[in-house]
Amino acid sequence: MKGKVLVTGANGFIGSHLVEGLLARGYPVRGLVRKTSNLEYLTGLSLELCYGELTDRQSLYPAVKDIDYIFHTAGATKAKNKEDYAKINEKGTENLLSVCLEQNPNLLRLVYFSSLAAAGPADDEKPLSETNECRPVSLYGETKLKAEQLVIEYSQKFPTVILRLPTVYGPRDREALTYFKLLKKGIRPILGDYFSVIFIKDVVTAAILCLEKDIKSGEIFFVSDGNCYSFDEMAEIAERLIGVKTFRFRVPKPMLRIYAFFLTKFAKGQSIINPDKIKELTQRCWTCNINKIRDELGFSPQFGLAEGLKLTIGWYKERRWL
Numbered sequence: 001m002k003g004k005v006l007v008t009g010a011n012g013f014i015g016s017h018l019v020e021g022l023l024a025r026g027y028p029v030r031g032l033v034r035k036t037s038n039l040e041y042l043t044g045l046s047l048e049l050c051y052g053e054l055t056d057r058q059s060l061y062p063a064v065k066d067i068d069y070i071f072h073t074a075g076a077t078k079a080k081n082k083e084d085y086a087k088i089n090e091k092g093t094e095n096l097l098s099v100c101l102e103q104n105p106n107l108l109r110l111v112y113f114s115s116l117a118a119a120g121p122a123d124d125e126k127p128l129s130e131t132n133e134c135r136p137v138s139l140y141g142e143t144k145l146k147a148e149q150l151v152i153e154y155s156q157k158f159p160t161v162i163l164r165l166p167t168v169y170g171p172r173d174r175e176a177l178t179y180f181k182l183l184k185k186g187i188r189p190i191l192g193d194y195f196s197v198i199f200i201k202d203v204v205t206a207a208i209l210c211l212e213k214d215i216k217s218g219e220i221f222f223v224s225d226g227n228c229y230s231f232d233e234m235a236e237i238a239e240r241l242i243g244v245k246t247f248r249f250r251v252p253k254p255m256l257r258i259y260a261f262f263l264t265k266f267a268k269g270q271s272i273i274n275p276d277k278i279k280e281l282t283q284r285c286w287t288c289n290i291n292k293i294r295d296e297l298g299f300s301p302q303f304g305l306a307e308g309l310k311l312t313i314g315w316y317k318e319r320r321w322l
Helices: 013-024 057-064 082-089 091-103 139-154 177-184 200-212 231-242 253-266 275-281 291-297 305-318
Strands: 005-008 029-033 048-051 069-072 109-115 160-165 167-169 187-190 197-199 219-222 247-250
Touching (some): 005 013, 013 029, 013 200, 029 057, 082 139, 091 139, 109 200, 139 160, 160 200, 167 200, 167 305, 177 187, 177 231, 187 231, 197 200, 231 305
Parallel strands (some): 005 029, 005 069, 029 048, 160 219, 167 197, 187 247
């Protein structure tokens, strides 16, 4: 029987797809979710649910007990201030790591889902590699990098791996949906120059490789679909799929900052378009290369942007999200 996997944030966009992928591969799965979580995408799946929060250290003890592997996907992607980001991304990760060491020191591997934001933007359109110095430009990126450093510290105590993801898209994702809704209205904002992305099914493939391959503890891998795209390339593919023509314009940075300020001030809840996110959106290049994960783990992405967007936008239409 395959080892049991804990997925933190199991009800989320990435987490729910990971749960499905693991179950399909025959792994028993335990999902860590909050009591207030929407479990729509876990309904009918044969996983064990464990209720707890990263900020509540005591609630993590039953989550990690008798677990062989951990996929740590839970985190804060939007918050009011650095303290709120740090509470989840840094302190929450530290809670999980310390509880693992205390409750389950024989853990076979913990895979931490980090972000390209932890490394920062690329210079001169040259995609980042794992050897580049990290220079995050946002509070989110800073706290993800701090969490990475904690994971590396614990790599001496039990095996760990870090996956750095660019923008992840696919069915169930609500963040990229905002951009596609603008396109449907005939508006094509240009927010940067070049970027890397990855379709959710390729994320699942890369993650499972991190369980099944022999990897030195503490390794970091960038993962994407292997290409670099412009906003125009993405928009033109999406326009054809949505069936619209759009007005193209580059958004001035001051306008973005003002929009984010008022959206944050008056929106209900936390918006993904906030002053901290604007620091990322106003950078020219968010690109990474995947030579390391290709060479060392044999990762081969199966979904380019055209195919991935077709599946994503098709799903949005079926759900009447778009």
